Amino acid sequence: MQNSNAKLSLTSRIFIGMIAGILIGFTLQLGNYLNGDLDFQVFSITFSTYGFFVEGIFHAGGKIFINALKMLVVPLVFVSLVCGTSSLSDPSKLGKLGGKSIALYMFTTFVAVTFAMTSALLFKPGAGFQAPSDTPEYVVKEAPSLVQVIIDMVPSNPISSMAEGQMIPIIVFAILFGISMSYAGEAGKRLSGFFNDLNEVIMKIVTIVMNFAPYGVFCLIAKLSATIEWEDIFAIGAYFFNVLIILILHAIIVYPLLLKLTTGLNPLILLSKLKEVAAFAFSSASSSATLPLTIATARQKLGVSRSVSSFTLPLGATINMDGTAIMQGIATVFIAQAYQVDLSTVDLLMVVLTATLASVGAAGVPGVGLILLAVVLQQVNLPVEGIALIIGIDRLLDMTRTVVNVTGDSTIATIVAKTEGELDEDIYHDRALAKQKSVVE
Template sequence: MSLTQSKKLGLTSKILIGMGAGIILGLLLRNLFPDSSFINEYITEGFLHVIGTVFVSGLKMLVVPLVFISLVCGTCSLSDPSKLGRLGGKTIAFYLFTTAIAISVAISIAILVHPGNASLVSEGLSFNAKEAPSLSEVLINIVPTNPLQAMSEGNMLQIILFAVIFGFAISHIGERGKRVAALFNDLNEVIMRVVTLIMQLAPYGVFALMAKLALTLGLETFGSVVKYFFVVLGVLLIHGFIVYPSLLKLFTGLNPLIFIRKMRDVQLFAFSTASSNATLPVTIEAAEHRLGVDNKVASFTLPLGATINMDGTAIMQGVATVFIAQVYGVDLTITDYTMVVITATLASIGTAGVPGVGLIMLAMVLNQVGLPVEGIALIIGVDRLLDMVRTAVNVTGDSVATVIIAKSENEFDETTFNDTQAGKTAGSFNDQLHAK
């Protein structure tokens, strides 16, 4: 029995194997059958597309019920309004702080490396940016006129607000509220079990996603923007593996290496799906059971972070702004760069929930400093790969903020954090079945 368990691969290993196998299969099919309509129709857009989409849809299926139920559970245990206000203030302030750091570092490194080249400009470049909502629209749209419609549309800010109000009301109706709270706690356990079940399918979903990516994204896509690509990638890695761990150590004294080790599954999920929202069930599960964060904090900070915390996107905006300015031969001043930092930091909240948010935010930033929005067309080709990396960075930032805030609120179990075996999901469901 122990020998069998020792040979059992962990979830991280399975996901990595699925990722590697998918990339290898995709590259082999791409090179062996470069122009095969059969491969494209039945493998790329058929089998692989179906498996990958079903996996991502399974994760997204849980986002709304998980956020609502988990946030109600967390809020109804916070009977003190001042504590809820303090928690919200800390969360938003920390997210804005890290976003400002991210874009400042991105701009500085891009200026030093100088990825842009004026020879890249060509006639016919075009990019039609969707109009971003005004600040007044954002504030008005936070309040749902129909909570059920907000849930059906996946409007996170509206769901968060309604769940907070609903949970707060439960905590103030006495004995009847306790019965309702117990029901939501039971529902929360059910949702977490469903998360565990879907996580067992992760290696297959990741395999399909990566195989399709390898089949559809060729090296020619990089072309002349290879320097831009690696500058963005480098800053993302610096922010994810140096800035975040440093902040964690500074504010909590915890071991960053333990944190990074426990975040591997979440980062791989985020990388393969390129969606913070789709990864949210996995992020919440890991924060509570692997990192030792209480549900009262995790259920609030993580959904909010998935909606407004966009450090990875801010990094892309900083490098892209410098890159496009260099390509078009525009010299930006210190005032321009300051405006880029301020605009991108505030826009990380202002454009939350808007489709194509990264490019919309970038269009806003470019307009702010008088750069041509058409320059975005230069970087669209490599944005898919960078989007995968910056999503992994974003969920890492959400989790760092959650641990720091939980520790400051004394809602953190350090024993769980330091236990390398705590909350491991690989095989846990099957093990429990066998145990019964």
């Protein structure tokens, strides 16, 4: 019989942290609105209550936790990918694995943006919304061209790429390094043992850092709840809920359907095992920061092999932007309707194509969707200033988009692993755990 006083699971503690963060954040915002910013003194030093907690404790706590996860991304991806590729009996298999992963990622992005634009054209979130004549100017950050993205895949300086956290160059260098180890004979075998040990140590660090996840999530959500601008959501509620609903439908219908059709696996098992990943993705709004937990979950709970998870998941965190594509599709139609611009069939097809290709060069960091949206708007001659209409509520939608992105990453990794014979179905179906329990009993 299980001990009723057993320690709460990490998932439960993360969700408790989220709920507590929401309640405390809203309380601080409401108190600040009703009573103004109250001051208090400690050792003759005057502190602002709202600023002390929101911009002080919550801001610092959230940032420290995000930095702790980001600290692990580069060493985890590099070491695990080196281990995975060096252990492949047939290195040529990597090309097939990569081609399948990229094809599936591009397919789901295409479906996402098409699905999103269809819904926006049907429900017309911008109908009746008048864009103000004094819309503030939105400064467009330059996005890299597709040609430049392809060139930058091969690092001129791998150490610099690691320092800057550029995933695709790191993946390319790690693959070359791992393949070279497999051909290096005894020297490669000795080095392989070192990297395998290093990989185990890094995974232990991931476990240690994740024990602090409930506190990090609490700080992140508390700050968001204390600073969110509700009037922005109410002003463009049709757009907000259009994006939110399509994001949810894409995650709970498109991915499970794709998994079931391609592998026959029960998608409900996958979704239930991604609860921790989804909770942290929502609070961090960063696919890259969530990557260590995504990889650990894929290996330990879904049964995805190291060679597949260490390649497919970092690649997905870089190029799989289904959530962003959904936002781009709906936002483009919304801005066109707000400015009373009719989009032709060619324009709509251009949006689908541009949004799909632009996702390849996107980095898994908060806010990248707005940069890519500027690229899409320019392609169909819509005013980039229209981004200012939706920027106020983008943070909340960005968090939801990240959940969709990491769910897609894990789904594609599971599909690739299953079709390549690299999925441990005992782990996926919890058979190994059931056997362990029966032996104990």
